[in-house]
Amino acid sequence: MSETPTQLELSVPSSSQPEVERGFQPILTTQDPPETHQQTQLQLEIQLSGSNPEHQRRAKPLWIKHRRLLLPFLGFSLCAVFLGLTYYVHQNLRNRSNIQRVTACVSPACQQASARLSTSADPFTQPCDYFLFTCGSDRLSQPENGGRQRGQGIPGHPQNQNGKSVWSERRRQSKEREDRGLRQEKILDRKTVLLQYLREILESNYSVGSSAVQKAKGFYHSCVDTRSIESAGAEPFLTLIQRLGGWAVSGQWNQTDFNSTLSLLMRDYATFPFFNLYVGKDPNEIAHGTAKRYIQIDQPELLIPIEWNSKTHKSQAKAQTLRSFLATCQRYLALLGAPPSSSMIHVGMFLSLSSELAVAAAPLQYRLSKQQLYQRMTIKELQSQAPAIDWLGCLRAAFHPLPLIEDDHVLLHNLPYMVQMSPIIRKWLNRHELSNSGPLQTYMFLNLLHTLMPALDSRFSETANNLSVALGNTEGVVPRWKHCVLETERGFDSVLTYLLSERMAQREAEEIIQNIFSSFKSKLHELKWTDQKSLLSVMKKVHSLIPRLWTTREISSEAELDLLFSKVSLSTHSFFSNYVQLLSLWQKRRRKILTEQTEAADILSVTPLIQGNELLFPMGMFVPPLFHPTYPRAMNYGVMGFLIAKDILHLLLPDIYSQSETVHAVGECVWAHYLTVTEKAGRGGAFSLSAAQRQEVWVQYSALQIALQAYHQSLKKHPGDTSISGFSHTHLFLSSFSQVNCDFDPYHEFMPLEPSFLITVICAKSHLCPTNLQCPDKTEQHSLQTC
Incomplete structure (x- = not known):
């Protein structure tokens, strides 16, 4: 892949890159060493003196004559050089100290994010351990307990070779602690993240707010009040x-x-x-x-x-x-x-x-x-x-x-x-x-x-669940809180839309959407297309789209919501009567859809969609902990920027594999990295990727490149960014991305490796990362190419 100013490899140029990143750059020089220079000068003098004795006789008295003047001048010059070097070293060290002294983000959201980072594996301090999850590909087996175990299911991995693990006992214990603490967090899909955020809104003080807001929160609270439901029978x-x-x-x-x-x-x-x-x-x-x-x-x-x-x-x-x-x-x-x-x-x-x-x-x-x-x-x-x-x-x-x-x-x-x-x-x-x-x-x-x-009380739901199990359904019971959030949305969707929009960082969301889409378009020009017709067709489609945040054109005010729900009368302790009113509200919602011509925003949607010439990104995508306006931009781009880029690639380029040679080459290159780093190459335990798997590897690797490029472009326009845990910008970007893990989109089954392993591939170009990302336990260090 050629290196152009728009490519990822050059997305951090030394002339325009923020100072915090340049602090990690090695100082390279192509000048000759001083010893070599002195030897060359000496050889020239010898040659000159040997070829012209007359000149030698005339030069010696001149040197002796002016030596009293030259010696003080030489001493003064050496002192000046020494003082200059001392000042340069002092200033350089002070500059490096200033470069790494980033402004810490201390908002409540950042404090929670810092706590999550502190309990997660940092790819730059634990490079041997963080990338050995699998993402549930149908080519890879899943653990019986439903959780993903590090290394399990990866053909050829040491844990699958008769139990002979090459990991140390310390790392296995560390792995087990991380698995227990993070497995639940890692398997959360975006829909669950949104529902959890709506739950926080509904569980906040429901005596505060408009009448409609109080009714929505009151309905939710009566739903989770299982004691009253059980007593009613x-x-x-x-x-x-x-x-x-x-x-x-x-x-x-x-x-x-x-x-x-x-x-x-x-x-x-x-x-x-x-x-x-x-x-x-x-x-x-x-x-x-x-x-x-x-x-x-x-x-x-x-x-x-x-x-x-x-x-x-x-x-x-x-x-x-x-x-x-x-x-x-x-x-x-x-x-x-x-x-x-x-x-x-x-x-x-x-x-x-x-x-x-x-x-x-x-x-x-x-x-x-x-x-x-x-x-x-x-x-x-x-x-x-x-x-x-x-x-x-x-x-x-x-x-x-x-x-x-x-x-x-x-x-x-x-x-x-x-x-x-x-x-x-x-x-x-x-x-x-x-x-x-x-x-x-x-x-x-x-x-x-x-x-x-x-x-109704739990006897009825238990009876239904028993029948479901008897029929072979292995899905677990939906938690009560999640069930209640979904039921509340059925009747009070306009209220939840209002509450979500009130907490929505629309300007920040619009900015990241536009920047990611711009970086995505530049990425298209880097691909090697099978023919010009394919490129023109894709570019025509892309340039015809207008990306924007998907919100209802006119979000109802509190007064309008109060009027809309004025006839709803909720009971504090009777969820059944509240639920009957919900069904009536649901029917009103159905009638409204029939008569209105505009498409109302789906509050529970978490992936972009195309309507006419608009590429719409739902509000439900931009919620904590995936996105927050007070987060450092590095964190927002590392998580949400990657997810947006991945969604765009899936939506607009569903069959890119057949149209571009790059997809095959990059997919194979990333897979070769994986085989090399996990030491499976040549062991016979590795397997070849299918076309769908190669495409998904390319999609996620490209999405990471797009997000990183968009972030650096954002830093050029608006220099400076806050940080968490003292991480540099790129360090925080990649560490945040490593927490995304296996996002459960419709294509996740085709991803044969943990997405955070892509950090290893990105860091093959060492100047992009704060440290050299190699495992110190490996006896052999590999020189990896840039994909």
């Missing part, structure tokens, strides 16, 4: 059932109308037993610049576990899963106080009806292959296709008070299911022998139970 749900007309399971049922009950569940409780509703655009219109949104009708999320039979193209349930599901349904009815004598009958009918509906359902991939998505038709046409449902009445209830008419268009995502669903419902409605059992009412209320289960 199932009673709140049973009371709600009675208000809806009762059901035959409890022996009290008012024989309510099927479509009336369905409309009520859709309007007030966001429950869709027989089909699902959401709002979105038509992709066929997006290509033509149309932003209209439509009601979209899909098959429901069936409670019964089913599997797809690729031979018969039908969904089916296996006997062993049906037994577990049957036992779960019986447990639900028992918790609701149903008598054992009748519960089995109702569960059997629920199971039978669920199975019939499941046969008509199909997985997404199959529906895509059959072009069953986004089928447009009017509500009137849908009514003729599936007459058992009062479509206009149900949709009007769900989107009240919007004025819907029969000629309004909707988008269907599985019309064959809707067509088959209608006669199934008609059949169960017309079974006179079951008229007093209300099988459709039971089916709807068990779906309502599923909707409201997050607001």
Whole structure:
């Protein structure tokens, strides 16, 4: 790779680089040593004197004649030289001291960051130890306990060679301490970091702030108040059932109308037993610049576990899963106080009806292959296709008070299911022998139970988790605080958007976005493209984009939020009633999406996206501990700058491997570094990288280069930066980056090594790093090339 002023290798030029970095530069010279100069002069004098005796005889008396004048002059010159050297050394040492005396950041955020750095492995003081994690590639094995162990899963690593570790006991003990203290922090993805930050906001004093803010915080606090939830038990749900007309399971049922009950569940409780509703655009219109949104009708999320039979193209349930599901349904009815004598009958009918509906359902991939998505038709046409449902009445209830008419268009995502669903419902409605059992009412209320289960006591959630485990689901239980943050966002998203924007360092975020994007564009010109057409296509796409922070165009004020949530009345100790109001808020949010043309910012989004000609970066990316306005810029660029650059590369260059020779070469070069440093080269334990792995290595290595270059450019424009733990700027940048570790983006499975190992590759160009990054325990030092 040629070295140009825009390349990383020259991103720290001695003439423009900040003084703090130049303090680590070795002083090099190409002048001849003084001894060599003296020998040369002596040889010249000998040659001159030997070739001209007459000149020698005349010169000697002249030297003797003026020696009394020359000797004092020579002594004075030597003193001047000595004094000059003394002054130079003194000034140099003082300058070096001043260079390394950086201003410490003492903000609360920086103090917390300093504590994290102090408990993390510093790549420049522990160069043998910090890069031996793996990032969960499918080519690499994972530890059984779910945490990443240093060195484990790396083919050829000493820990995998019959347990014969070459590490010392001291380093193994250090490793174990670090693993225990840092494993939880290292596996945090960006979404969890955002949720933790929102949790801190919601757990702050909720008696302070506007009425809407207090209601959002009050809802969260009632959600985490599990003691009140446990003491309420199932009673709140049973009371709600009675208000809806009762059901035959409890022996009290008012024989309510099927479509009336369905409309009520859709309007007030966001429950869709027989089909699902959401709002979105038509992709066929997006290509033509149309932003209209439509009601979209899909098959429901069936409670019964089913599997797809690729031979018969039908969904089916296996006997062993049906037994577990049957036992779960019986447990639900028992918790609701149903008598054992009748519960089995109702569960059997629920199971039978669920199975019939499941046969008509199909997985997404199959529906895509059959072009069953986004089928447009009017509500009137849908009514003729599936007459058992009062479509206009149900949709009007769900989107009240919007004025819907029969000629309004909707988008269907599985019309064959809707067509088959209608006669199934008609059949169960017309079974006179079951008229007093209300099988459709039971089916709807068990779906309502599923909707409201997050607001009920732990017996219900434990029953659901037991079924999940029986079906082979190994995912752990979501922590209560995280569940409550997500539920709060469903109803109070505009309040959380306001709270996040109030704490948002918009100017600093915009600055780092622009600087990283500028560095990214310069990086494109360094690549060797397969052909000019590929370069022009990519550059046209890149230059057409406008990067900016993704915020709602007009964030609501406190007064507007108070008006919006004025009708919400929360209970301090009844999360169930609060949750019912949340479902109503959720439906209002759905209606708002249908009518508005602008795209509201997704507060839970943590990766950039493209909308039209804008490259949008969500606010949720720029939260502590990943980003903070008081952090030294070195820390912000080392963490968030790298993540932004990596996201841009993934988003804009998804198939760069086939378009650039550089990707292959850099990926192989970085991998060669890894094999050399870990001493696996030539041992037979190493493996070759796939194309996807080489691309991911290039992406992350390039992202680090882009972030470092953008940081140095930022220092040129605004010299000076604060520091943490006395680290120099580049030292702090790289040490902060080493804490990013394996960021769980969709491509993380292709990363065959710990991203912080890339510091070793960067430091192969020694002037970029504060110290020579080599392991002192290695008997052989390797000379590594620059990738």
